[in-house]
Structures are given as structure tokens and as C-alpha cells.
Amino acid sequence: MPSFLFSAMLLGRNALSQEQITETLVQGTVGALVQTVEREIAANITTLRVLATSPTLATGDYRGFHERARLALAGTGANIFVMDRGLETLLSTRRDYDDVRSRTADPASAELAFSSGAVVISDVLVGAESRRLVYNILMPVAPAGAAPVVVALNQEAAGLSSALLAIRLPAGWEVGLVDAKGTLVAGSPGAGETGMPFRLVEGAPLIEADGWQAVRAENETLRIITRRSPLTNWTLVAWAPEWVITQPLVISIAWLFGGGFLVGLATIAAIYWLSLRIGRSVKLLAEDAQRLGSGEAVLRRAYPISEIATVADAIGDAAEARQAALAEIRFLMRELAHRSKNQMTVIAAMAKQTARSATSVPEFVAAFERRIMGLAGSTDLLLAHGMAGVELGALLRRQLEPFTDLDTGRVQLSGPAVRLNAQSAQIVGMAAHELATNAVKYGAFSTEAGRLTVDWQVEGEHVALSWREHVPVPPQPSSRRGFGTTVLETMVGRSLSAEVGSTLHPDGMEWRFRIPLAALDPVLATPAEDAAVG
16 A cells, blocks of 8 residues: 555656656747747848848849849749838739739838838738738848838748648647737647637737646637747747646556556565565675675675675675785885885994094084985985886986086986886985085085086996096095995995996096896885895
């Protein structure tokens, strides 16, 4: 019974929705039909305007205009006639030019065109010459140096019926186009005869409204929708009997009562069977959710209910994503611990070596702080680029920026794109920092005339890097070994398996490094390869 009552309520709401949909559909169709009629009229107005600009009309050559207009309108069913201010027809393409003139059958529209100076569209009328139901489009024209005239285009009203029937209304609906006097201009077969008073005007005035209206006409209730055409001042009316709209609801209710009992039994049986399957599925789903909450793996199951299967798949995906996330977190924590140990080892080695070469505490603090900042610059690049590795040129620029302005031309960096893994980036960064520090003290950066050239090339399985300083005063050789020399010879040479060499030229120091690509390439690097640097 609840299902039966609920179905009846749904049918009622569905019928209401269908009525609203029908109302919207008919309103849209009526609007489209109005636009279709207006396009037809607008096309005729355009034709009239084109013909009205004819030079023969402007110069008063009515015979030439008659021939030109008749030729232009051949086969269209339209006709042109011209009236003077006395409403006498000067010419008409329905007859020869020399035939007897006549007065217009629509003086009111002609007078309105003369007085308003605008295009006027008449109501439907019987043509004075064709004796058929037509409508006129009248346009006032004032030829230069001549009396004003009205040029009118004459079309049969029946021609608009095909335009109205081009767009179909729902079954049971009729449509009619009514002029300002209440005369039917055109319409569907059930609308009546063209030129006769529209039959719905007697029941209620044609008032345009937002939705449909209920009117009483011919002993039945009708639903009508009206839409006025601003261009023609005609009204398009669509209507249908009330029963056409309510019939679907009546039929649906009859089917509901006729098959309600059987449907109720089938529904109860289906609900009972479905509830059992849903209950079992929900229980299994709850168990999966508990496993997900505890971080356990969730087994994939096949569920008979597609909606529950979708939720189960989502839980399974979430469980797999959580397991993957946990594994990634554990990996990152191990990697973080490993990298932290490496950093601590590097910092400890820096502190020891800096202390050996320092002569005072302030000197130690300053030197140690500079080396820490150099290491931090390399670490920033590692964090920015992640597993992709650090580009060698970017690393060198980062280490040199604190010591000199790279835009002055004193420093030249050149070489192909080579990426470094985490371990090699730290070591090369520290080496570049120490070289730059030495350049400030004794080399290229100690004087304004000094220059530095750093270039590297890939030679087979190695990267050959050259650090060449140029100074105006020959450098003095020294036997003192500081932290920088330890970094260059010990850390670079031993940790990266590199060949390290130096030459003291008359115009400056040169350091050469030949490093295996396997020690630099981030693709070949693994966490185990990031060994502590001592």
C-alpha cells in the first residue's frame, strides 16, 4: 500500500512536470513560429527596400520600374504596386503598365504609411485586383524632385501557412496567426479558414501572457498560448483541448489501479529478495571499511549490487592508496634519516677541517658560516629539483653569486647540460665554494682585473671540468694545505672517484677534474650510494 500510494503521488508529480514541459515546449515552439513569420516578412521588407532604391523609381520612370519589379518578382508570388498621395494605384505588377488605374483596397494602411513615414504591414484583406486574401507591406518613398509615393509589396496570406507548419507542435495542438482585427491570416488545418474571424476571439480576448491560459470556447475548455509579433502586430495563437493535456495522467492512473495489486505483490517480493542481498553486501562492506580504518589491506570482492560494488571499489582503491602512501612515508623517513646523517657527517668534517686552518675563533666562525651557506645553497637546489637532480651550471652559478656579480663579464660558464645526484651536488657545490673562496683571497676575485673561466665537457663516460683563473699579478706558490685543498683532492677525488689535478700558471691557478658520469648521474644514484663524506 505505501508503494501504491507513493506511485500515485509520483504519477501526479510526473503529470505536473509533463504539463510544465509541454507548456515550455509549446511556448518555445510558438516563439520560433513567430520568428519564422517575422523572417518571412523581413525578407519581403528587404526585397521591397531593394526595389524601392531602383534608379527608375527615383527618376520617376514608372514604366521602367514596372518592368524591373515584374522581372525581379517573377515566380515568387509577390507583386509590387505604387500609390500616389491620392491613394490611386500608379502601377501594379499584376497588370500591364498601361492598364486602367484603380484605388487601393487598403486606404487605412496607405494613409498610415504616408503619415508615419515608416514601413506599415496591413491586416489580411481581399486584394483589389487579385481578389484573393493578401497582406500588404507598404513603404513611403520620396523621390528627388517628385511627390512622395508609397511602394507596396503584396503577398497572399495562404503563403504563411507553410511557414507555420514548418515547425511541428505536440500532438493535439493547433496554431493560428491572427491579425489586429481578429481575422485569421494563416494556420493549421483545425484553425479555420483564412480571412474568417478567428473562432477563439469570441471566447476571450487574445491577451499575451507568460504561460498558457485556460479559456472556454465552443463548449470546451482550451489551453492557449499567445505571442504577439512586434514587427507585424499580429498574434500567434496555439491551443489544445484540456483533455489532451490531462489525458496522460488519466491513462496512467487507470494503469496504476488496474495493475496495482500485482505490482504490489511483485514489489514486496523484490524488496524482500533485494534486502537480503543488500544486507549481506553492506555487512561485507562494513568489514572492508573497518579494515581500511585500521590500515589493513582490503580484499577485492564481487558484489551483486552495482552501487555497493562502486563503493567497495572506492574503498579498495583507498586502501591500496593508503598502503602505498604508508610505504612512501616509510621510505621518505628512511631517506630523510639517511640524508640527515650524511649532512651531519659533512658538517662535522667541515668543522674539523675549518678548525685546523683557522687561527682564531672569529676566523673559524666566519669561514665555517660561509661553508655552511654554500652547503645550504646546494641543498636548496636539491630540494627544488628533487629526484631529477641539479643542473651543473645552475649549481656553479648559485655558489659563485655571493662572491661576484655574474653579469659583469668577469665570469664565463660554459658546458652542456649535466645533472648531478644528491651526493655529487653537495661535493661539487662545496668544491666550487672553496675555489671561489680561494679566488677572493688570492685569485681572480681578489682584484678588479681578475677573470674566471669555468667550462666542462662530456668525454665518453667522464665529465671533464676546468676551473681557470686569470690575474694580472703572478700568484705565489704556497705549501699550506687548507680545507679547500682537502675538499678538492680528498672529497672530490675519493668520494666521486675523480681525477683531480692543478697547475699554477704565470697568470693564475687552474684546477682540472675528470669525474665518472656514473658518480654524477641522478638516474644511476640510489639511496645507498649517498654515502657519508668524511
